[in-house]
Amino acid sequence: MTTTDVRADLYPSRVADRPTITERLDPVVHGDSSGPLDPEVLAGYEDDGFVVLPGFLGGERLAALNDEVDRLAADEALAEKPQAIVEPDSRALRSIFEVHRLEGVFRDLVHDPYLVGVARQLLGSDVYVHQSRVNLKPGFRGREFYWHSDFETWHTEDGMPRMRAVSCSVTLTDNHPWNGPLLLVAGSHGWYVTCVGATPDRNFEQSLRRQEIGVPDDESLSELVRRGSIRHAVGPAGTVVFFECNAMHGSNGNITPQPRRNVFFVYNSVENALEAPFAAPGPRPEYIASRDFTPVPV
Amino acid sequence: MTTTDVRADLYPSRVADRPTITERLDPVVHGDSSGPLDPEVLAGYEDDGFVVLPGFLGGERLAALNDEVDRLAADEALAEKPQAIVEPDSRALRSIFEVHRLEGVFRDLVHDPYLVGVARQLLGSDVYVHQSRVNLKPGFRGREFYWHSDFETWHTEDGMPRMRAVSCSVTLTDNHPWNGPLLLVAGSHGWYVTCVGATPDRNFEQSLRRQEIGVPDDESLSELVRRGSIRHAVGPAGTVVFFECNAMHGSNGNITPQPRRNVFFVYNSVENALEAPFAAPGPRPEYIASRDFTPVPV
Numbered sequence: 020m021t022t023t024d025v026r027a028d029l030y031p032s033r034v035a036d037r038p039t040i041t042e043r044l045d046p047v048v049h050g051d052s053s054g055p056l057d058p059e060v061l062a063g064y065e066d067d068g069f070v071v072l073p074g075f076l077g078g079e080r081l082a083a084l085n086d087e088v089d090r091l092a093a094d095e096a097l098a099e100k101p102q103a104i105v106e107p108d109s110r111a112l113r114s115i116f117e118v119h120r121l122e123g124v125f126r127d128l129v130h131d132p133y134l135v136g137v138a139r140q141l142l143g144s145d146v147y148v149h150q151s152r153v154n155l156k157p158g159f160r161g162r163e164f165y166w167h168s169d170f171e172t173w174h175t176e177d178g179m180p181r182m183r184a185v186s187c188s189v190t191l192t193d194n195h196p197w198n199g200p201l202l203l204v205a206g207s208h209g210w211y212v213t214c215v216g217a218t219p220d221r222n223f224e225q226s227l228r229r230q231e232i233g234v235p236d237d238e239s240l241s242e243l244v245r246r247g248s249i250r251h252a253v254g255p256a257g258t259v260v261f262f263e264c265n266a267m268h269g270s271n272g273n274i275t276p277q278p279r280r281n282v283f284f285v286y287n288s289v290e291n292a293l294e295a296p297f298a299a300p301g302p303r304p305e306y307i308a309s310r311d312f313t314p315v316p317v
Numbered sequence: 318m319t320t321t322d323v324r325a326d327l328y329p330s331r332v333a334d335r336p337t338i339t340e341r342l343d344p345v346v347h348g349d350s351s352g353p354l355d356p357e358v359l360a361g362y363e364d365d366g367f368v369v370l371p372g373f374l375g376g377e378r379l380a381a382l383n384d385e386v387d388r389l390a391a392d393e394a395l396a397e398k399p400q401a402i403v404e405p406d407s408r409a410l411r412s413i414f415e416v417h418r419l420e421g422v423f424r425d426l427v428h429d430p431y432l433v434g435v436a437r438q439l440l441g442s443d444v445y446v447h448q449s450r451v452n453l454k455p456g457f458r459g460r461e462f463y464w465h466s467d468f469e470t471w472h473t474e475d476g477m478p479r480m481r482a483v484s485c486s487v488t489l490t491d492n493h494p495w496n497g498p499l500l501l502v503a504g505s506h507g508w509y510v511t512c513v514g515a516t517p518d519r520n521f522e523q524s525l526r527r528q529e530i531g532v533p534d535d536e537s538l539s540e541l542v543r544r545g546s547i548r549h550a551v552g553p554a555g556t557v558v559f560f561e562c563n564a565m566h567g568s569n570g571n572i573t574p575q576p577r578r579n580v581f582f583v584y585n586s587v588e589n590a591l592e593a594p595f596a597a598p599g600p601r602p603e604y605i606a607s608r609d610f611t612p613v614p615v
Contacts, residue, residue: 159535163572196494197549197569237457241574249573251495271495272570274461275547276539 026294029181030174032213033298038236039213040243045182047208047263049288054140055133064141068208069262073254075133075189080124081257085191087124088153088280091115102306106162112155113162117306119151119284129284134187135315137261138286141185145314149173149184149293150307151284156199161273163199165234168212169285170264172226172233175298176218177308182208184264184287191280194253199273201260204240206247207267212239218299223307235267243267289314324592327479328472330511331596336534337511338541343480345506345561347586352438353431362439366506367560371552373431373487378422379555383489385422386451386578389413400604404460410453411460415604417449417582427582432485433613435559436584439483443612447471447482447591448605449582454497459571461497463532466510467583468563470524470531473596474516475606480506482562482585489578492551497571499558502538504545505565510537516597521605533565541565587612 029044047065052058056070064070076084092112097103104114118125128134129148138146156162169186173179194200212235219225222232235243252260262268264285273279292312296302302310327342345363350356354368362368374382390410395401402412416423426432427446436444454460467484471477492498510533517523520530533541550558560566562583571577590610594600600608 159538163570165572195547197500197547199569202495202573237574240457244574249493249495249575269572271497271572272461274463274567274569275500276535276542277547 028297030170030211031297032171033175033216033218033232035213036215038215038239040239041211041213043182043209043211043265048141049143049183050140051143055136056140061140064261064263067205067250068266069203069205069252069260071252071254071258071260073258075259076257081191083124084128084282085280088155088191091153092155101304111157114152114154116150116152118153118282119148125151125282128189128282130315132317134259135286135317138185138187139317141261142183142286142288145289146286147289147309147312147314149179149285149287149309151282154281154283156270156273156279158198158273158276158278161199161279163272164270166240166267166269167234168207168265168267171212171214173264173308175233176222176296176303178294178296178302179287179291180294181291182263182265183291184285186262186264186283186285188260188262189282190254190256190258190260191282192256192278194258194279195275195277196251196253198275198277198279199270200279201252201268201270203250203252203262204243204247204267205250207243208263208265210243210246211265212243212267220300222299223303240267286315326595328468328509329595330469331473331514331516331530333511334513336513336537338537339509339511341480341507341509341563346439347441347481348438349441353434354438359438362559362561365503365548366564367501367503367550367558369550369552369556369558371556373557374555379489381422382426382580383578386453386489389451390453399602409455412450412452414448414450416451416580417446423449423580426487426580428613430615432557433584433615436483436485437615439559440481440584440586443587444584445587445607445610445612447477447583447585447607449580452579452581454568454571454577456496456571456574456576459497459577461570462568464538464565464567465532466505466563466565469510469512471562471606473531474520474594474601476592476594476600477585477589478592479589480561480563481589482583484560484562484581484583486558486560487580488552488554488556488558489580490554490576492556492577493573493575494549494551496573496575496577497568498577499550499566499568501548501550501560502541502545502565503548505541506561506563508541508544509563510541510565518598520597521601538565584613
């Protein structure tokens, strides 16, 4: 093989006309046993691709986070910014991006020593924040989030080279089985499902409201469920869920009067910093995929 | 008060411009303790408005019912009949009505001595079949059924005078928490939520695909949930659920590859036979609301 300017792409997707399921090429746990998670929990994460830890926060800290979400949701100036994503069928707020750059409770949460410690343990290096957002799933008419691997999008659209990132979701309301909790396919992080269809220009303007490119085909999803199993992440407000960047996940809609809120952020290894997108016309904006690779201080 | 030809309407709905929540005026259990349900189960039904009984059927009988659904779903002539209801956004089959009039496994099921025995115990009289259908909630893109009290519709649109009917749902696939199982508000059967908005002509053509008239307003639904609690009816294929005609129920969508199917039928007391609709331009068709009040044989 001669030297060319074509990069090696370990995880090609959105380039072929048929989907494939291939084996993951990266470790799941990049660090060693030193860190907040004990070996049993770490082994569970390695097998399932996620771990649910109830009781991470409560009381005044939980109340302060919910107050801040209320304040942001009522902020009419914010609603006009690109960081605010509204539901496809209405003007209801669905997500607010880049909350870790706001001074105050969200920034403090993303810098929380326990959460950063877990991320460092899982990723085996210093970490930085790739993305952060608040998700609001309203009651009565909350919409589903269809199945996807975050890594598939981050690789193709953001240029994340390897599977060495972890998502962290802190629930701000109780997650019941019936109000649209996070669903995961346990074991799916071990398989890479390539998607069909080239990424349209500025795809993110559509995909953050309703994802159509970068979702698995029915047969591949069925196969992942046969190889693994569907689980739901339920628990009281203040539960934290860590899930591997390639874990297949989604959530059903919510007809109950019980809304669902969480703060979601992604730690990526500083050794896995973004490059040019692998399969998209151009990179996504900074508020969706940060290119500030400054490590979170420890 | 002088004698007029205006009937007494104990449960007016779709007539006022504001919703109300009023107390139920009928017993929940109309019979006595004689019947298949023991006193403890009967007390649970009286309190919650429903009872979930796993293990009702399995083996060859379950397989035969699923085979029959497959056969009906593939029947192109049936798909053109009004009895076949398709999803609002696609041509996918959502329900098939009037299956108890088909010779064979469905008719046998509706005449099952245990099921009829339970219905007679709950309703305290001979019973007839008010409605029957197969519901298919496909995987991947199964749509929600929004909250509703069946009785509110049966009263206003079908002329069912009193709360003396019971719905029976036999699951033909496993019902997990995540594939859109039946949700119920325990205790809601004790309250009558009136709905706003007059019934349009031939409303059923719309409402069976996506119900918009005859659904509770957000505040009334929230109040029912505060007074009671949300529960889900999960269990393996072959579970039977009895729920009271006024129990508030619905189901979320289903993004999983695991479809959900059930056979649903309604036993009504022969002493509660349909009259003219209480709040609709005309009665619904026979295949939705039977006016053949012949008792199911015992």
